[in-house]
């Protein structure tokens with residue numbers, strides 16, 4: 194088969210790779226129905242995160258099970274499955290506690306920008322759609338559940354979004370937009386999306402944003418304070434991972450409020466004393482997507498949510514380099530890749 198490999202900044206190649214094979218009895222091999230480019234793939238693509246030689250890319254996936262190892266009990270060939278970017282056994286002390294993305298047997302997925310994929314800990318990592326293989330129009334939304342929706346949902350959950358509460362979402366990438374959708378599902382009363390990009394503002398409104406703030410930095414914080422009678426928001430979702438976005442989120446949160454951060458921080462430094470006096474709850478990390486997958490799959494199959502709308506560019510896998518370019522230049526929110 195061919196698969197996607199990053200050689201260096203801006204250098205994405207779709208080249209011959211070995212077909213994945215069962216390597217451990219707990220593995221499964223999937224034939225992917227769709228995969229995509231993640232905002233986090235752009236860090237190494239832009240040279241802002243070092244890579245150790247040519248690196249196979251991709252960690253968002255859904256598809257049909259082709260083959261399972263001898264120790265796999267629940268996942269069966271022929272099922273349509275969605276999995277997280279972090280593998281989990283679902284049995285260690287962290288997994289039943291709901292933190293599968295800190296599983297003692299965690300591996301971070303790679304190699305998903307390809308037609309076939311090996312998934313370790315198949316029984317714990319994968320969730321099969323009830324009712325068999327879903328209709329093709331649901332595939333983009335189910336693919337979104339694998340990472341961006343799961344991460345947006347975690348962001349809203351970790352920021353303690355409650356019915357009627359005021360929510361600020363920092364970041365208008367796919368995760369931020371799906372953080373808006375998640376906050377809406379959790380009953381937020383007011384959802385302020387911070388975005389200066391027209392197409393993204395439109396989607397944010399469609400997903401449930403009630404207000405748009407285009408200012409950034411101190412001006413952005415001042416605007417949030419204006420909109421909340423000087424109080425700040427009950428829940429703030431930080432979905433970028435830069436110093437500016439973290440500071441904007443921290444200072445948009447009311448004393449006693451909750452801030453989540455789900456964008457992998459890059460070059461962020463926090464002043465503990467400054468943080469001390471903000472009086473906010475902070476919770477972030479690699480999203481515990483696996484915990485939320487059954488619920489998210491159910492909402493998608495029922496047609497309650499359509500997170501697949503974040504894919505505004507669909508390409509063939511062989512065109513993966515164009516997907517990276519389009520997202521890097523912010524011409525696309527998120528690129529879906531079809532094998």
Ligand SMILES: [Zn+2]
Pocket residue numbers: 281282283284285286287288293295296297298
């Ligand atoms: Zn575990």
